[in-house]
Amino acid sequence: xxxxxxxxxxxxxxxxxxxxxxxxxxxxxxxxxxxxxxxxxxxx
Amino acid sequence: xxxxxxxxxxxxxxxxxxxxxxxxxxxxxxxxxxxxxxxxxxxxxxxxxxxxxxxxxxxxxxxxxxxxxxxxxxxxxxxxxxxxxxxxxxxxxxxxxxxxxxxxxxxxxxxxxxxxxxxxxxxxxxxxxxxxxxxxxxxxxxxxxxxxxxxxxxxxxxxxxxxxxxxxxxxxxxxxxxxxxxxxxxxxxxxxxxxxxxxxxxxxxxxxxxxxxxxxxxxxxx
Numbered sequence: 001x002x003x004x005x006x007x008x009x010x011x012x013x014x015x016x017x018x019x020x021x022x023x024x025x026x027x028x029x030x031x032x033x034x035x036x037x038x039x040x041x042x043x044x
Numbered sequence: 045x046x047x048x049x050x051x052x053x054x055x056x057x058x059x060x061x062x063x064x065x066x067x068x069x070x071x072x073x074x075x076x077x078x079x080x081x082x083x084x085x086x087x088x089x090x091x092x093x094x095x096x097x098x099x100x101x102x103x104x105x106x107x108x109x110x111x112x113x114x115x116x117x118x119x120x121x122x123x124x125x126x127x128x129x130x131x132x133x134x135x136x137x138x139x140x141x142x143x144x145x146x147x148x149x150x151x152x153x154x155x156x157x158x159x160x161x162x163x164x165x166x167x168x169x170x171x172x173x174x175x176x177x178x179x180x181x182x183x184x185x186x187x188x189x190x191x192x193x194x195x196x197x198x199x200x201x202x203x204x205x206x207x208x209x210x211x212x213x214x215x216x217x218x219x220x221x222x223x224x225x226x227x228x229x230x231x232x233x234x235x236x237x238x239x240x241x242x243x244x245x246x247x248x249x250x251x252x253x254x255x256x257x258x259x260x261x262x263x264x265x266x
Contacts, residue, residue, distance in 0.1 A: 006082050012140070017240060021244075024251050028254070031255055034258060038262070
């Protein structure tokens with residue numbers, strides 16, 4: 001039981017940071033896609 | 045990638061590995077808490093980092109009202125997100141700690157309650173910033189809100205000194221109330237999480253700045 005509790009805490013800490021990094025990545029990808037679309041529209 | 049960034053990432057990676065080693069192997073079990081002391085090293089550092097993040101938000105709020113520079117507001121907004129991230133980690137790891145030592149994950153202890161109030165205050169600020177379209181209004185009121193919300197940080201920190209609590213008082217004016225191995229692990233955990241905060245703040249600032257530039261471009265285009 002104690003091992004499970006310790007493992008859960010490690011998952012919360014590192015998992016939380018990884019989820020945040022994933023959120024930033026998704027946001028960056030969305031910005032990039034929008035910029036590409038706008039550039040394409042301007043060229044047309 | 046710029047050299048200073050590579051150096052920062054390398055130092056953080058090295059100290060991060062040291063932190064994991066010290067938390068799981070180096071630090072001995074505590075006399076009364078046993079292995080549960082390892083939860084402690086993953087709970088206190090995010091808590092103090094969250095306070096730091098909200099402190100940065102406060103400074104950015106004051107500076108924005110003084111200088112009216114939108115970049116300062118973007119930095120403050122990025123720090124709110126990280127403060128919320130580390131407060132969430134603090135609350136969840138704290139619940140694990142409480143479950144292991146007190147037998148219940150949540151018992152409305154003053155520290156638990158004030159930290160939850162802190163989380164709600166800054167979550168409201170985040171939602172407010174996300175819902176306002178007018179850039180000037182968002183920055184103005186967001187800055188005022190960040191100043192008004194900061195007493196929640198002070199209250200959360202001082203709650204264990206103001207009210208009777210089950211929460212251990214580890215950091216006192218005379219220093220850390222723990223053994224040398226635990227104190228060293230605590231210090232390394234603080235440095236690691238603070239370095240991670242700096243890296244994440246810089247990344248979030250860059251992403252949010254790009255979003256700001258995109259919004260500005262869209263405005264001029266339309």
